Amino acid sequence: MPPFEGSKPAVCPKGETNNIVSIDVGGQLFQTTKQTLTSAGPKTFFSRIAESSGIYTPFIDRDPELFSLILSLLRTGNLPSKAKAFDLQDLIIESRFYGVETLLINSLSNPSQFEPFNLHKSLLLPLNGRDSPSALAAPAFGALHVAHGSKITSFDWSLRRKSTLLTHFTAVDSLLALSPSLVAAGANDFSGLQILDLEKGRVRETLHWENVTKSGSTVQAIGSSPEQMFVSFESSRRNSNSIMVYDVQSLAPVTEIAHNEIFGADIDSAIPATKLQWVESCKLLMASGSHSGPSGVSGNMRLWDVRSGNVVWETSEKVDCFADVAVCDGLSVIFKVGVNSGEASYVDLRKLSSFGCKIQTQGNQVFCTKAGDVELWSEVVLNGGRIFKKNLMGRVRDMGGAKVTNLAFGGSTMFLTRKDHQSVEVWQSSSTDF
Structure with missing residues (x-):
């Protein structure tokens, strides 16, 4: 009928x-x-x-x-x-x-309904097994992918249905959603970037970096723009690293930037990029990485022109080096969290001058974790100048807890994981809460 x-x-x-x-x-x-x-x-x-x-x-x-x-x-x-x-x-x-x-x-999942000052913990998503989450991917089309141990658990857009895929990795360290059913996954101790078909439960393709020594290449970070995917590789011998650029649709290699061969004690070139973020307003790729050694933590941040392969700005840090870095495209600001102080600081991208946990941006808001709390930084215009004010996130019952290990945003929702917890916290505004 x-x-x-x-x-x-x-x-x-x-x-x-x-x-x-x-x-x-x-x-x-x-x-x-x-x-x-x-x-x-x-x-x-x-x-x-x-x-x-x-x-x-x-x-x-x-x-x-x-x-x-x-x-x-x-x-x-x-x-x-x-x-x-x-x-x-x-x-x-x-x-x-x-x-x-x-x-x-x-x-x-409309980002316009995202109310940063009204977020509260609305749901807890349990994960199977004993492994804590190591990476999150929250695509704009409404879903959540969580890497925990050798598994990737995917929740549908309603967060009511989930499926789990067992990968070849011992532990997944990098995760990027390419489409509703495809994700790119990599690990610091496993050669190659795998393109996984979540619906069919199989590896569709594996991308390798052909380094000079012909040794295996592990993945240190993944990022993307609307047209391209960026992958930070390091040779398994840890004597060379590079950032490869792929077409996000065909996955064909486009170009290679940031190729470093390490000789002797050249510490700066030995640091691979461990975070990649596309800055759409500038058409630049932000790449950052840090290294912990006997003398402390040192690191560098670079803005790359992908088309020419040239660095347009860079800074090296040895005093209170960054624990994490994020670019807020809407505010034209790079934020960092100091590894020693735990304090957030920023540089105006429009000036590109040096300055000087987890930190992520969503729209014109910056979220910074300190221990178990989440700080929200927002811009306040005062007498023609600009300052950034911080506020602690959440209601009293939501605040504190174990150290925050991952932050991700999908539509009007914030996802958060904590150290040694086998679950994902879902934070939503009241207007989107069911």
Whole structure:
């Protein structure tokens, strides 16, 4: 039987096109327009209803209250506030029935709904096994991938369903989502970057760096721009390192930058990039890495022009070297956390002058972890100048705990992991909390 069946004919004045569509859902009559129905896309459930308007009033044997939420989603692109009174799983089932799950994902994962000062811990995602999370990937299309030990556990956009893939790695150290079903994974002690098909549960392709000594190449970091993927490799003998650039669609190698062959005690060239972040506003790649030795921790940060392969800015640090670095593209600022002081400091990208835990950016906000707490840094404009103010994150019951080991952002949600915890904390704003 089709999903809806005809009842009484609709009345359409002669010579006029009736734009109003009536729909009977579970005995309750709804009226909307053809434009609203066709906004779901061609060849969908709703487009069929729009095409049949004027012939009969369709009857759909579904819950009218849930249908009203779906109709609001079609009209505005967002769920109404009353949707919080319903179970998210019920909404998911209805969105799949009507073929508008993508619209629901976009609504709940909309970055515009991200309220940094209103985040609170709303959910705990348990992981199988005894290994703590080592890497997170939270793609914009609404999902979460968690590396823990030799496994990668993927949660769907609703965070209700999960699947686990066993990899060849002893432990996964770097993770990057390439598409809803593909991730790039690498390890500090396992040769090659693996492209994993999560749906089929297999390795689709392995990328290697051909270094001079022909030894294996381990992955130290992965990053990406809209068109390219960047991979920091180090030879297994630890005597050379490089950053390779690949086409993000075909995975074909494009160019090589930052190639270093280490001779003698050249410590600076011995440090591979352990963090890669694309700066879209400048069209530059930020690469940073640090090294701990008998004399303390030293490191360097560089901004690379990928097209020319040239460094456009760099700084080396030996006093209070960075524990972590992040670029806030919207604010044109590089932030760092000092390895000794634990304090956050920054340099204005527009000036590119030297300055001088975990730190990540989301929109125009900077999140910095100190021990078990999370600080939120935001810009305050004062008398024509700019300063950054920090605030502690979360409600009293959410604050503190074990050391934060990973931060990731997906849509309007923040994901957080802690040392020796086999779970992922989900932090959401009240407006997105179900």
